[in-house]
Amino acid sequence: MIKTDVIIIGGGATGCGIARDLALRGIPHCLIEKGDFAAGATGACHGLLHSGGRYVVSDPHSAKECYDENIILRRIGEKCVEQTGGLFVRLPGDSKLYRDRFLKSCEKIGIPAEIISSTKALDLVPNLNPDIEEAVKVPDCSIDPFRLCMLNIISSQKRDGIIFTRHKVTEIIKEHGRCVGVKAADQVSGELREIHGNVIINATGAWSHLVAQLAGNEVPLTLSKGSLVITNHRLTNMVINRMRPSADGDIIVPNEAVCLAGTTSLAVEDPDKIRIESQEVDTIISEAGRMIPHFNDTRIIRAFSGVRPLLKSAKADSREITRGFQIFNHGDGMYSIVGGKLTTFRLMAEKTVDTVMDYFKLKKPCETADIPLEGQEELSGYPLAKRLADMKNIVCECELVSRAEVERIIKQTGTRYVGDISHRTRLGMGPCQGGFCTFRALGIMHEKSIISPEQSMNALRDFLQRRFRGIRFCLWGDQLREEQLVEYIYMGILALEKK
Amino acid sequence: MGLIQHDVIIIGAGVAGLTAGSILVEKGYNVALIAKGEPTACLSTGCIDICSLDHDPLHGVSHLPDEHPYHLVSRAVIRESIEKFKESMVQMGFPYTGSPESNRYVLSALGTFKTTCLVPSTMAAAPQDEKDDLHIITFSGLKDFYPSYITARRKNASFSTYDASASTTMGLATNFEREDFLEKFLSWLEKLNIQEGKIAFPAVLGLESAATITQKIEERLRCKVFEIPTIPPSMPGRRLFNALKDYFRKKGGMIYWSWPVSGVEKTKKIIEAVTTPSEGRPKSLNAKVFILASGSFVGGGLTARRDTIVENIFNLPVFVPGQRDNWFDSDYFSLNHGIGKAGIIVDSSFRPKEADWENVFVCGGILAHTDVLKNGCGHGMALATGYAVAASCMGYIK
Numbered sequence: 001m002i003k004t005d006v007i008i009i010g011g012g013a014t015g016c017g018i019a020r021d022l023a024l025r026g027i028p029h030c031l032i033e034k035g036d037f038a039a040g041a042t043g044a045c046h047g048l049l050h051s052g053g054r055y056v057v058s059d060p061h062s063a064k065e066c067y068d069e070n071i072i073l074r075r076i077g078e079k080c081v082e083q084t085g086g087l088f089v090r091l092p093g094d095s096k097l098y099r100d101r102f103l104k105s106c107e108k109i110g111i112p113a114e115i116i117s118s119t120k121a122l123d124l125v126p127n128l129n130p131d132i133e134e135a136v137k138v139p140d141c142s143i144d145p146f147r148l149c150m151l152n153i154i155s156s157q158k159r160d161g162i163i164f165t166r167h168k169v170t171e172i173i174k175e176h177g178r179c180v181g182v183k184a185a186d187q188v189s190g191e192l193r194e195i196h197g198n199v200i201i202n203a204t205g206a207w208s209h210l211v212a213q214l215a216g217n218e219v220p221l222t223l224s225k226g227s228l229v230i231t232n233h234r235l236t237n238m239v240i241n242r243m244r245p246s247a248d249g250d251i252i253v254p255n256e257a258v259c260l261a262g263t264t265s266l267a268v269e270d271p272d273k274i275r276i277e278s279q280e281v282d283t284i285i286s287e288a289g290r291m292i293p294h295f296n297d298t299r300i301i302r303a304f305s306g307v308r309p310l311l312k313s314a315k316a317d318s319r320e321i322t323r324g325f326q327i328f329n330h331g332d333g334m335y336s337i338v339g340g341k342l343t344t345f346r347l348m349a350e351k352t353v354d355t356v357m358d359y360f361k362l363k364k365p366c367e368t369a370d371i372p373l374e375g376q377e378e379l380s381g382y383p384l385a386k387r388l389a390d391m392k393n394i395v396c397e398c399e400l401v402s403r404a405e406v407e408r409i410i411k412q413t414g415t416r417y418v419g420d421i422s423h424r425t426r427l428g429m430g431p432c433q434g435g436f437c438t439f440r441a442l443g444i445m446h447e448k449s450i451i452s453p454e455q456s457m458n459a460l461r462d463f464l465q466r467r468f469r470g471i472r473f474c475l476w477g478d479q480l481r482e483e484q485l486v487e488y489i490y491m492g493i494l495a496l497e498k499k
Numbered sequence: 500m501g502l503i504q505h506d507v508i509i510i511g512a513g514v515a516g517l518t519a520g521s522i523l524v525e526k527g528y529n530v531a532l533i534a535k536g537e538p539t540a541c542l543s544t545g546c547i548d549i550c551s552l553d554h555d556p557l558h559g560v561s562h563l564p565d566e567h568p569y570h571l572v573s574r575a576v577i578r579e580s581i582e583k584f585k586e587s588m589v590q591m592g593f594p595y596t597g598s599p600e601s602n603r604y605v606l607s608a609l610g611t612f613k614t615t616c617l618v619p620s621t622m623a624a625a626p627q628d629e630k631d632d633l634h635i636i637t638f639s640g641l642k643d644f645y646p647s648y649i650t651a652r653r654k655n656a657s658f659s660t661y662d663a664s665a666s667t668t669m670g671l672a673t674n675f676e677r678e679d680f681l682e683k684f685l686s687w688l689e690k691l692n693i694q695e696g697k698i699a700f701p702a703v704l705g706l707e708s709a710a711t712i713t714q715k716i717e718e719r720l721r722c723k724v725f726e727i728p729t730i731p732p733s734m735p736g737r738r739l740f741n742a743l744k745d746y747f748r749k750k751g752g753m754i755y756w757s758w759p760v761s762g763v764e765k766t767k768k769i770i771e772a773v774t775t776p777s778e779g780r781p782k783s784l785n786a787k788v789f790i791l792a793s794g795s796f797v798g799g800g801l802t803a804r805r806d807t808i809v810e811n812i813f814n815l816p817v818f819v820p821g822q823r824d825n826w827f828d829s830d831y832f833s834l835n836h837g838i839g840k841a842g843i844i845v846d847s848s849f850r851p852k853e854a855d856w857e858n859v860f861v862c863g864g865i866l867a868h869t870d871v872l873k874n875g876c877g878h879g880m881a882l883a884t885g886y887a888v889a890a891s892c893m894g895y896i897k
Contacts, residue, residue: 278823285805392640392666393666395642403640403642436730439643439645440642440645442645443644443648446647446648446651447645453647453650453652457609457648457651464831465830465832467831468827468831472829475823475826475827475838476823477803477804480826481796481799484795484797484838485542485797487836487872488542488543488872491832492543492613492871492872493543493607493608493728493729493731493733494607494608494611494613495607495612496609497611498832
């Protein structure tokens with residue numbers, strides 16, 4: 001049995017941020033995540049570090065929070081934030097009145113917003129639709145959500161934080177009406193761990209109502225599905241937004257070698273049963289294509305959905321629900337942190353830890369906004385020169401991941417999941433979506449005796465099924481060709497059975 | 500109007516196109532083959548799958564749905580096309596084993612059995628059941644082969660690793676073509692003192708001389724040797740392509756490489772020429788007959804758009820398996836993806852249905868309703884339809 005002060009459930013940006021904050025304030029803690037870091041909404045978003053512009057008209061309070069956090073993250077996460085800048089482009093027919101309200105509100109909140117002509121906008125982003133009326137420049141940035149989680153976790157690990165990924169909380173132990181610990185099942189071995197603590201923080205996003213239920217608590221939540229598509233290359237170096245009230249497909253974010261475009265917004269019931277539909281993909285492409293026409297003929301390599309955990313509201317359209325957050329004190333030692341955005345994760349963590357400090361009657365103030373994220377140098381992307389140095393032993397040709405790099409991650413994390421390697425190296429994230437390299441990565445994993453070859457066969461099947469869910473609705477043009485080749489490799493050459 | 504008048508122009512250098520071409524050349528026709536690049540045959544295992552639905556492939560063919568293009572050819576034609584293929588491969592020093600009377604297995608790189616019909620002689624000794632003792636040879640750093648996938652399934656298999664300082668199948672195959680490398684390798688192999696009855700290799704035993712290299716290893720070690728097909732780039736696939744291509748040229752056929760078709764010249768019912776872009780003005784090639792053997796999606800004969808599927812050379816009508824949502828089944832492994840049926844529907848003489856052209860014939864993977872993976876008919880169907888199309892063309896030219 002493990003004893004600690006604070007148990008954090010959930011390894012998304014919020015949970016990881018809380019772990020870092022607790023670590024910096026010297027509070028012993030243990031974080032439990034059922035998958036890998038950033039497995040929920042954190043990893044299934046644009047990776048947009050909002051300037052606040054998106055919410056400036058509909059929700060000025062959230063917009064202000066976004067802008068303040070945008071400044072803080074640019075400061076503390078210099079190496080993991082790409083300061084792309086963003087444009088809100090107004091297309092013919094988009095309301096000028098909305099633009100005026102946008103500018104007025106930006107001014108009031110203090111978000112720098114500069115009107116630029118369409119000529120100037122096209123100079124900045126040559127792929128833009130030449131028909132745009134004008135654009136407003138804002139300090140949007142892009143951020144890698146997975147790396148962000150990892151960087152927060154480094155601070156925790158350096159200060160003896162206990163981290164369990166691939167562990168699912170199955171039970172919350174209560175004594176005399178108070179939460180005193182959790183039981184968590186190792187998702188690989190099935191082994192149960194018991195962890196005791198004084199406070200339990202439920203930072204499980206779209207699953208928080210389900211985790212709260214384990215302790216007999218309730219969290220009022222509205223779940224909203226948002227879908228995104230990923231292009232094969234970068235069509236813009238700036239974040240592109242549509243100058244209009246939030247609607248489908250109005251954001252395009254450059255991230256590393258690709259662009260992400262989205263989103264949609266549909267109410268859902270079960271966060272584990274979401275699926276993307278081809279109509280959503282078409283909508284996103286044609287809407288994004290209005291801002292960057294090249295979108296219509298570019299190769300889409302994958303589509304995915306995430307679930308936004310929004311505070312429950314009577315509003316029927318989930319776009320109108322506030323992006324603000326709230327901490328629920330369930331009165332039994334459990335706190336749930338709900339709502340918010342990736343951009344405001346640090347603030348959410350700060351407020352949550354403040355609450356915990358009050359409970360412990362401790363005074364140490366939050367330092368997460370002042371101390372730069374630790375470990376950025378090592379985790380700051382993976383420069384091309386470094387990748388090309390070992391050309392002979394490239395395992396993933398799309399993303400230039402070498403065998404040595406794969407072996408290093410296996411050694412470091414002891415992982416049994418190809419996905420964990422992908423997150424840390426970009427293996428399998430390119431156009432073939434792991435079609436070639438997964439066979440290799442699993443081969444290396446059982447060469448290193450991390451998994452048995454039987455397990456690797458199951459993992460291969462599981463991977464292909466999962467991969468297919470991501471690409472199924474983007475299959476036309478070159479991506480369909482690639483898919484047919486991959487199908488031939490596994491069914492025709494390798495004769496992989498269904499099981 | 501181009502300067503050169505051919506009898507037949509074939510578009511596509513895959514198994515179907517080269518098969519049709521060789522037959523026509525042998526019958527004395529003036530044939531040119533044009534290709535944008537290398538065919539998908541280079542990516543294949545090199546094995547000829549006729550139909551994997553039944554142990555007897557020809558019996559399997561009779562189970563295929565009525566619309567399957569196999570039903571456009573008789574059993575006799577399938578047999579003839581196979582015989583013809585085997586003869587030509589013997590001539591090219593790359594003999595095949597097997598007969599259309601029964602299917603056989605090759606061992607896959609995952610240790611599973613792949614059903615096929617004809618195999619290159621380098622795979623003839625592949626085990627047909629779980630019984631054979633195997634010793635697998637792998638090469639350090641080779642990224643596309645992991646023997647533990649196989650040893651996990653076969654209790655009586657073990658492996659050794661040779662350091663050949665090459666990490667790709669192509670690099671290794673090139674090494675094996677060198678006598679000094681082979682000698683050094685053989686003496687290492689002899690010292691291993693292998694007890695198992697069969698030695699397995701990833702398919703890297705040379706490029707041109709694979710059959711002889713395999714034989715040489717067998718003679719020196721006095722045991723059976725076989726290759727295991729790898730993921731692309733696949734040496735057996737490339738050997739097959741080279742053999743078919745060289746055979747076609749040896750018989751007098753001409754191949755224009757990097758010749759993407761950019762346009763066609765036509766009159767009401769006749770295609771007169773195909774054109775390709777070049778410096779100054781387009782080049783064109785005239786012919787009496789055009790054979791479309793440009794393959795399916797991977798080969799580049801068909802292109803899927805967001806809402807439809809088009810044929811890239813003549814813009815022939817394409818059978819589209821419904822809306823995009825129906826192109827794929829939600830279960831990846833079902834092999835029931837509608838997209839496998841996409842292609843060109845032809846009449847009994849392999850002319851595209853509902854098209855204006857009377858001198859265009861279609862064969863191979865671009866045909867509709869093939870479902871190649873589901874039915875296990877890759878290459879076999881290309882051989883049979885390529886063979887049959889040659890006959891149709893001759894009938895038309897007369």
